[in-house]
Amino acid sequence: MAKIKHNNFLDTVNEVFTDAKNQGVLHLYAEDTFFNGRKIQIKGKELFHFGTTGYLGLEQDQRLKRAAAAAIFKYGTQFPLSKTYISHPLYSELEQKIASMYGYPVIITKNSTLGHMGVIPSAVSDRDAIVLDHQVHWSVQSATKTLKIRSVPVEMIRHNRLDRLEDKVKALSSKHDKIWYMADGVYSMYGDQAPVVELVALSEKYPQLHLYFDDVHGMSWIGKNGAGYVISKMGQLSDRMLLFGTLSKTFGASGSVLVCSNKEMYHKIKTFGGPLTFSAQLEPASVAAAIASADIHLSDEIYDLQKELLERIELFNSLLEKTALPLVDKNNSPVFYIGTGMPITGYNFVNRLMKEGFFVNLGIFPAVPVKNTGVRITISRHNEPKEIKALVAAMEYHFPKALAATHTTTLKVFRAFNLSTDHLKKTNQMSAHGLQLQYQQSITKISKKLWNELFSGQGVFDWDGLHFLQEAFNGNDLPQENWSFHYFLIRDQLNNPVLATFFTGALWKEDMLAPESVSKLMEKEREKDPLYMTSKVLGMGSLFTEGEHLYLDKSHPLWHQALHLLFDKLEKLQTSLKTSMILLRDFGRDEHLNEFFHNHGFVKIAMPDSCHIKDLSWESPEAYLAGLSTRSRRHFRKDIAPFEAHFDIQYLEHIPDSKKDHYYQLLGNVRKNNLGLNTFAFPKKILTLMANHPQWEFISLTLKKQYSQQGKAIEVGVMFCYKNAKGIYVPAFVGMDYDFAFKHQVYRQLLYQTIKRAGASGFSRINLGMTAGFEKKKLGADLTPTYAYLQAKDNFSMELMGMLQGKK
CATH class of the missing domain: 3.40.630.30 (Gcn5-related N-acetyltransferase (GNAT))
Incomplete structure (x- = not known):
């Protein structure tokens, strides 16, 4: 039996992104001749920038700019040599300062994606297992896929479900040395956070549990020396934890950093870490800018910057509390997510805000479920209080208009995100337009x-x-x-x-x-x-x-x-x-x-x-076969005609009680052998109902005893056929004995006998269903692409x- 045709995930994402691009909210180009972080120009219009991940605004700091420019003139635009051989002269200073920030040894990587690809295969041994939070960043998930060829188990649990994590640890602990749980510190879409304190407690309860955090969205804006959200919660890093931070985004430069307190593991990763060995190193300008940023992080100035940002975050939170806007997760991170539910509502809302002079990001599939589309707003030090107030006022005004324009309601959006609807009026219903x-x-x-x-x-x-x-x-x-x-x-x-x-x-x-x-x-x-x-x-x-x-x-x-x-x-x-x-x-x-x-x-x-034969007007089976293509006739002569004599063929209007169990077994055989379309078995009583129903009939193939090794006739195949009220013949299901199916071409014979039966019985068309399209096409079926x-x-x-x- 042919297997189901699987959709390419990238095709789906391409279609979603293309639609968002056509709606004018994705793949845009900034048109500015210079940036100040506060505004961004798109399609000839200056917009207040509420989409940056540079939360502290350090990417516009003059000290970082001067350091980067000086490094270019001093060292060139790049240092084209692997770090395995020799590092750029500025690298040592950067590593020392970042290590001082965290208080632990660090490894600088080109970016977090390459960092995860280098670190995870080195840190995780063949005797370990991995459990992923299903919302952990794509770069972490992608890196774990390389471990499949080493047979390392990679499990997944629902977001922040520590009860499920504990179950996984218990199940995996007897067979594996370490169980790695991989999560984000601060999640990039909703701005919600990992339960770090509870995870540390769980790792103390189960010493085999090791923690791997991607905290790139938690960097700089919180914690001692801006070391990030995870460190701010756990205080210190145990030797059973690995932590990723970033030198881009809020840090203002480029690159990422792995923090590792386990000396043995640190040495192993640093010595040879895949992309850490073979990828190009950071450009001199990036290293110099990161050093300048590290100096700020190691000074008291970082706390002043954090305080300024926190004041803006608290202002935004306080303003949102006075509205009915669906904030998906309230916290003190600089990432906010206002749900819109349907993509079309998100497109409408984003475009309305852009017309009002505000740039925000659209959260869209696959970063979020398609019905959890929404607007991701990031607050930075670039945003002035008056602009924050204006953004909230614009959202409060345009949100209900976006809902109305796209035929949805506030109640629907709140339900899509499992938010409380107690405060909402239940009268917010759609118009039926006279329908x-x-x-x-x-x-x-x-x-x-x-x-x-x-x-x-x-x-x-x-x-x-x-x-x-x-x-x-x-x-x-x-x-x-x-x-x-x-x-x-x-x-x-x-x-x-x-x-x-x-x-x-x-x-x-x-x-x-x-x-x-x-x-x-x-x-x-x-x-x-x-x-x-x-x-x-x-x-x-x-x-x-x-x-x-x-x-x-x-x-x-x-x-x-x-x-x-x-x-x-x-x-x-x-x-x-x-x-x-x-x-x-x-x-x-x-x-x-x-x-x-x-x-x-x-x-x-x-x-x-979808497979069907639309024309059954031929006068005889010979006329039907004459209408097939040359290749199909050759297939019939080779794989069908020689086997027809192997069978006694019966057309049954009823199923005798003595055959019901056997037919049910034959039906189950096909289901178990065709896992490409994996369904539950039908209730056994369905055979009795079919047997007594005037619109069902059954085509039975019994292998003659001379072709059976058992020396007796054996019923090896049955087609369950429904006679539709409009002259359509529907071979709905097939049952087969797989001990004989391939040697005697049982399935092909059933298809041919079904077509013969439909034509001889005066039906106008056969609906052959969806699976085994290749086999059906060889017998004259037309194939139509079908989607769900x-x-x-x-x-x-x-x-x-x-x-x-x-x-x-």
């Missing part, structure tokens, strides 16, 4: 005639098909076998349908769409815990159905409003059902819908191609699956 939404939880409450007019040309979700599914996935013993059904019909004032669809609430395996290698790892864990890494999903259609699950009249002038109305209902439903994600699925290439879905918080992922759109509450599962790829 009427009918919502039902059973297909029996929907007009059979209307539903079939809209959907009977699809798969197993005409009216009778959905009635069957409701029976099958209700009242079962296991939670994964019970689904809730949700039907939506939106009509205009003339009662004409504008939109119709259905969703199911069901428990999904979070690796359902992950590569097979990831699912194999997940299934090992599920041997101990059957519901490991599962979550409830509100998905368009169901895991049983394929096809166009959304009817949308795009010729209607209110189709956008109909989608807004649907999304509003889905959001409320998601809250009541407590689902982790919403999935829209089985869409073709549609740029208008693609843009609409993305702007409203959905990420596009590629599904397998995912809106998850966080990126944890996506990042975890990505981390597990390639792991054995």
Whole structure:
């Protein structure tokens, strides 16, 4: 069986970034002829700069500028030689001063990304294990991926969940020497912080636990000598901790610094640390500027600078408290995040603020979940109090206007970030624009005639098909076998349908769409815990159905409003059902819908191609075969025709009781052997319901005894086929005995017999489903690219699956 076609993560990010660029909020160019830190010019307009990471403003300090300029004239623009051989003359002075700041030995690196790439593989041995906070910076996560080839386990936990960390430590401690927990000191998007004190206590409780902090956003603006947030909380660095700081950002120069109190480890990393050995060293100007900044950090002046910044931070916090703006995390860091929820609201809000004269950053996927888009505001010493007050006033004015312009509400945004909504008025609702939404939880409450007019040309979700599914996935013993059904019909004032669809609430395996290698790892864990890494999903259609699950009249002038109305209902439903994600699925290439879905918080992922044969008008199987391509006919003669005589072929309207267990086993075989689309087993009673349903029939292949090593006839394959109300034949599922499947080409034979049956029975079309597109194409199927759109509450599962790829 062919495996699912996996979407390239970079393609998704490219699409998101391209959209943000087209909206004028990303990949901009500054146009200034000089900088003072306070303002920045973009598109011919001077804006107050609230997007810098130079929180203390040292990058504009005259002492750093003079030192950098003097070094260039004295030493040149670079010192083109590896530090392994010889360091620039200024390096020794810089290392001594930075070591004095921290009170521990340090290693200077070109930047934090190369630093992590050099340090992590050197510090972590093959006998160790790593646990990542899922919001730790990308550069740390990327560096740990290199350890996969050494079989070092890399686990991931949800953000700041120390209970989960303790569980991981207990689980890993018997097999590994050290367990490294890697986190940020101050997180770059929301400005929230690691629970440093609690982590130190946990490392004292479990001596195998070692801590690795990236504190580049905590540098300079806090702590003794500006040594950063982590040091300010722990006081001293134990020999079981590694700390990264930065010489760029707030420090005002360039480069990064590793702080290590363990002499043996320090020597190991400094002697040979990958990029630390082979990368170019810092330019003379950067080293000189960093020395000048270090002098400031080692003087009392640093505390005056910190105080000035803190006063601005406290002012901003106090002003925000008087507004209804959704500040995601209140703290005393210079990083603030105002949630907007949907990307389109973020674009609108940022553009409004730019027109008012303020530059802020947009927080966007993959740095944050797509529905947690927002505005990241950074406060620096460059920002004057009057400008801070003006920014808050502009945000307070434009935020509700951005919401209204993009069809969302304050309540939705607060819910997207799990913020308290107690203070909000519950009357903040969307206008329905004269549209009427009918919502039902059973297909029996929907007009059979209307539903079939809209959907009977699809798969197993005409009216009778959905009635069957409701029976099958209700009242079962296991939670994964019970689904809730949700039907939506939106009509205009003339009662004409504008939109119709259905969703199911069901428990999904979070690796359902992950590569097979990831699912194999997940299934090992599920041997101990059957519901490991599962979550409830509100998905368009169901895991049983394929096809166009959304009817949308795009010729209607209110189709956008109909989608807004649907999304509003889905959001409320998601809250009541407590689902982790919403999935829209089985869409073709549609740029208008693609843009609409993305702007409203959905990420596009590629599904397998949809396969169908539209023309069954041939008069005989020979005529059908004559219409195939030369290559397909050659495939038929080689891999299908010679094996047809191996089987007795039956077309069954009912399944005898004696065969139900066997058919269920055959169905399970395919599910277990096709982990590229990893789902739970269907409830066993589904065979009984199919057996008694007039629209199901079954194509059975029995291997004749002369071809069986057992010397008896064996039923080795079955196709479960649904006869749609509109003359569509739907081979929905297949079951096979894998002891015979490949030797006798069972799957190819089932496909061919299904096509023959559909043509002979007078059906107009076959919907062959999504998997095994290559095999179906060889038998004349047309393949259509198909996409889904995912809106998850966080990126944890996506990042975890990505981390597990390639792991054995």
